[in-house]
Amino acid sequence: MKLGFLVDLNLCMGCKGCEVACKVENEVPLSSWRLRVKYIDIGTFPDTNRSFTPLRCNHCENAPCERICPVSALHYLENGIVNIDNSRCIGCAGCMMACPYGAIYMDPESNTADKCTYCAHRVESGMMPACVVACPVEANIFGDIEDETSHISRYIMEHQGDVQVRKPEKNTNPKHFYVGGGNQTLNPLAHERIEGYGLFNNVTHLKHIGDPNHSILDRFTAPIFGHEHLDNKSFADMPNSNSHKEGED
Numbered sequence: 001m002k003l004g005f006l007v008d009l010n011l012c013m014g015c016k017g018c019e020v021a022c023k024v025e026n027e028v029p030l031s032s033w034r035l036r037v038k039y040i041d042i043g044t045f046p047d048t049n050r051s052f053t054p055l056r057c058n059h060c061e062n063a064p065c066e067r068i069c070p071v072s073a074l075h076y077l078e079n080g081i082v083n084i085d086n087s088r089c090i091g092c093a094g095c096m097m098a099c100p101y102g103a104i105y106m107d108p109e110s111n112t113a114d115k116c117t118y119c120a121h122r123v124e125s126g127m128m129p130a131c132v133v134a135c136p137v138e139a140n141i142f143g144d145i146e147d148e149t150s151h152i153s154r155y156i157m158e159h160q161g162d163v164q165v166r167k168p169e170k171n172t173n174p175k176h177f178y179v180g181g182g183n184q185t186l187n188p189l190a191h192e193r194i195e196g197y198g199l200f201n202n203v204t205h206l207k208h209i210g211d212p213n214h215s216i217l218d219r220f221t222a223p224i225f226g227h228e229h230l231d232n233k234s235f236a237d238m239p240n241s242n243s244h245k246e247g248e249d
Helices: 017-026 064-068 094-098 120-124 130-134 151-158 218-225 241-248
Strands: 003-008 036-044 047-055 074-076 082-084 140-144 176-179
Touching: 003 151, 017 036, 017 130, 064 074, 064 094, 130 140, 140 151
Parallel strands: 003 176
Antiparallel strands: 003 140, 036 047, 074 082
């Protein structure tokens, strides 16, 4: 048995139900993730398209994280899952640097490495991973890729020529597959960003930083003392409010 995962990007609608289910099931702390759903926009208005891509550990057959771990906290299970033993992890972060997919994070509470394990505790009990159960459009497909009759094996056979993996040039032999989406979805370098534009809008530049003549405090003190323009003298050199009133009287 060798378990694998497949996501049909033609079905994924970006609801992030899998992302939420993963965090709840595995008690993933805030600001960390085992599963993340990213999106990219392709095309030029009005001919645009938004594509969603769930990202998780690829459970590689030749996993760099497993090889580099000095205490064997990362190890293979008999079903092919790359599991992690938090009780053995020493927090060296070597696996984080070795993983070419950015799928490993450091738990801020335990200071140990953590990642997607295909919900190994659920699989051991004969259940599906939480993200598979939560998907409303059944875009997540999980099963034994060595069994020709399994759902995932039949899906791969039916979509031959359209099945992809992330970063095949790394020769990690990932067991996480994608159908649909195109090269721009899985290859960040293939998605061209228009120069001069950020994620949301046009990038502009300030002509100068701050007010070239006054400090920020002068903006609040000017109405008090009745001066339209103030320099950056200290408050000790300025008349207090009482003397200012006497002068007016």
